[in-house]
Amino acid sequence: METTIKVNQLSKSYATVKAVDNVDISVCRGEVFGLLGANGAGKSTTIECILGTKKQDSGRVSILGMNPRNDRKKLFERVSVQFQEANYQDKITVAELCEVTKSLYKTSLDYEDLLKQFGLSDKFKSQVSELSGGQKQRLFIVLALIPDPEVVFLDELTTGLDAKARRDVWKYLSDLKAKGLTILLTSHFMDEVEALCDKINILKNGKSIFYGTVQEAVATSPYEKFEDAYLWYTDEEEKENESI
Amino acid sequence: MKAFSTLFKTELKLSLRGMDMFIFAICMPIVMIVILGIIFGSKPAFDGAEYTFLEQSFGAVATIAICAGGVMGLPLVVSDYRHKKILKRFKVTPVSPALILAVQVAIYALYSVASLILVYAVATIFFGYQMSGSWLQFLGAYFLVMLSMFSMGLLVGGVAPDIKTASVLASVLYFPMLIFSGATLPYEVMPVALQKVADILPLTQGIKLLKAASLDLPIDSVLLPVIMMIALAVTCIGVSIRFFRWE
Numbered sequence: 001m002e003t004t005i006k007v008n009q010l011s012k013s014y015a016t017v018k019a020v021d022n023v024d025i026s027v028c029r030g031e032v033f034g035l036l037g038a039n040g041a042g043k044s045t046t047i048e049c050i051l052g053t054k055k056q057d058s059g060r061v062s063i064l065g066m067n068p069r070n071d072r073k074k075l076f077e078r079v080s081v082q083f084q085e086a087n088y089q090d091k092i093t094v095a096e097l098c099e100v101t102k103s104l105y106k107t108s109l110d111y112e113d114l115l116k117q118f119g120l121s122d123k124f125k126s127q128v129s130e131l132s133g134g135q136k137q138r139l140f141i142v143l144a145l146i147p148d149p150e151v152v153f154l155d156e157l158t159t160g161l162d163a164k165a166r167r168d169v170w171k172y173l174s175d176l177k178a179k180g181l182t183i184l185l186t187s188h189f190m191d192e193v194e195a196l197c198d199k200i201n202i203l204k205n206g207k208s209i210f211y212g213t214v215q216e217a218v219a220t221s222p223y224e225k226f227e228d229a230y231l232w233y234t235d236e237e238e239k240e241n242e243s244i
Numbered sequence: 245m246k247a248f249s250t251l252f253k254t255e256l257k258l259s260l261r262g263m264d265m266f267i268f269a270i271c272m273p274i275v276m277i278v279i280l281g282i283i284f285g286s287k288p289a290f291d292g293a294e295y296t297f298l299e300q301s302f303g304a305v306a307t308i309a310i311c312a313g314g315v316m317g318l319p320l321v322v323s324d325y326r327h328k329k330i331l332k333r334f335k336v337t338p339v340s341p342a343l344i345l346a347v348q349v350a351i352y353a354l355y356s357v358a359s360l361i362l363v364y365a366v367a368t369i370f371f372g373y374q375m376s377g378s379w380l381q382f383l384g385a386y387f388l389v390m391l392s393m394f395s396m397g398l399l400v401g402g403v404a405p406d407i408k409t410a411s412v413l414a415s416v417l418y419f420p421m422l423i424f425s426g427a428t429l430p431y432e433v434m435p436v437a438l439q440k441v442a443d444i445l446p447l448t449q450g451i452k453l454l455k456a457a458s459l460d461l462p463i464d465s466v467l468l469p470v471i472m473m474i475a476l477a478v479t480c481i482g483v484s485i486r487f488f489r490w491e
Contacts, residue, residue: 053335053491073338081336087329091261096254103250104337 001028004151004182005050010059012049019045020056021206025184027199029150032173032183034193037203038234043186046203047153050184051081063151077106079151082144088128094139095124098146105147114142117172119165133160141169145176154185158192170195190227202233209233247339251347259351265317269309269355273363276305276428281371289432295459297430298371302363303382303454304426307389309359311427311447313352314393315400315417321348322401323410332491341490349394356390377460385457389450392473395480396446402488421447446476 007025011018020042027033035043048054050061052068061068066075088097098111115121118138123131131139137160144152158166166189173183173196187193193200194214202210202217210217210233214226221229259265277298284297293300325331325344334341367373375382396417404410423429424438425447431439442448449469456466 051336053332072335076336076338079336081333083329083333087333089255089258089325089328089330091258092254096257100250100254103247104334104339106338 001030003027004029004031004064005033005184006060006062007046007050008060010046010049010056010061012045012054012056018206020049020203022059023201023203023206023208024211025050025201027182027184029182030177030180031198032177032185032196034197034200035184035186035203036193036200036230041203041234042206043203044155045206047155047184047186051153077147078149079153080144080147080149081153081155082140082157083155090129091127093125093127094120094131097128097139097143101143101146107148108146109148111142111146114145115139118142119168134162134165137161138165138169149181151182151184154183157185157187158189159187166192190230193230194226202230204234247343248347251344252350255344255347256351256354259317265313265352265355268312268316269352269359270362272312273305273308273359274366276308277302277363277367278370280305280430281367286372295376297432298367298373299376299459300432300455301430302367302373302375303385303458304430304451305363305428306360306386306454307393307425307447307451308422308427309356310386310390310393311418311421311425313355314390314397315421316397316414317352317355318348318394318397319401319404319410319414320407322398323404323407326401326489326491327407329491335490345398349398352394353390360386375458377456377458381457382454385450385453388470388473388477389447389454392446392450392477392480395477395484398488399480399484402484405489421445424448426451446472449473 003026005025005027007023010020010023010025012020023042023046025033025035035046037043045054049056049059050063050068052061052072055069063075063079068075094115098115102108102111112121112124115124118141120135120138120142123135128136128139137158141154141157144154158169161169170192177183183196185196197214199213200210200217201208217233218224218226218229221232223229223232280301281298286296286298289295289297289300322345330344331341334344364373397414400413400417401410404413421427424434424442425431425445426442427447431442431448431451434442449472453466453469453473455461
């Protein structure tokens, strides 16, 4: 199958700290890839280097066969990004933010439909700052989907959503995945990772400590539940230190 | 182009929703010209002057909006959008973050031109103002003042590390220029010592240019202000391009 995101030996340091250390990622079309790890493990830096908003020290990145730094304009017609932070203007309404986002792209989806599917159609005229945390999070997913992307980067996908809204988002993303959308996401919820991700990469101190499927992660750990396995992978060193 | 016009429309709406530019760039110059008109009416600028005090002040009042937009509005919006990572968000779209800056410059230019038209209309209709100089020269000088003030604002917004610093720097530039460059308090009523200090402010030089153009005064007195305005614009634009922080 066609590889849409390809990362080879990516490294990036801040001063003396290695934020990302020789990370490899390979995602095929229609796959959901989970980049996991505790806060400060290097997930955000990895994503920023992949998107070209930060320059890596070494390693190669390509998305849809393009270099994100050199082919920025062409690439971001087909790739979209949902950010963690709420980066929108003061006093802007939901409809205005959607309209502005739409105007940046050559092709786009009908955002009224998307808002309806994410349960936000009654918030059309509301100011973004007045939405609840979960509503904002859903809006940011809508914004990432407006350009009808082939690849989407979702950072902390469902943080702040209630159980029902999370299930709705999963269902919607699974449908898009079936239609060939490639998704790279970060998440702190292991049930979500299990439900959505075909492959995962667990980072710790910038290094990749596990790469493979969720089933493989469980099989190579002494546990039966993925969340336990995940904690076992990320805690391993501490446990070794404790036993000394 | 679609992105520019949609952004322009939205950002203008947001700016009007904020009200501050409407007050400082649209209402304040009108209030100033009305006050000057009521106090001085058609009195001559000085004994034996060929032009009235109001005619002399027109060019100065016309810069209030440029000053408000250029050194107050622009630096604040640029540092605010950087702080909110809006500029960074544009980096992962097909358009450049420079587009939203261009939109902001266009909005403040629109405020300035709207203010010029309104001030001119009020002065003409209510106080019998007449432009004795050349409109072409006046507009040339007007856009030169705009260029230098806006480039100064972009520089402050582009290099200030955070909103707080940007707002302090903007105030340091805005209030002295608003009061001492002749935009509000007429330069001619200041004591000579204060005029000497005021001459350092770039806007003072800009206003001298506008006065010369609107009153049809001889050209030799304008060379220094023209050079100062251009030098300021070139320096600010150059430094901005080199040191602008996008995030």
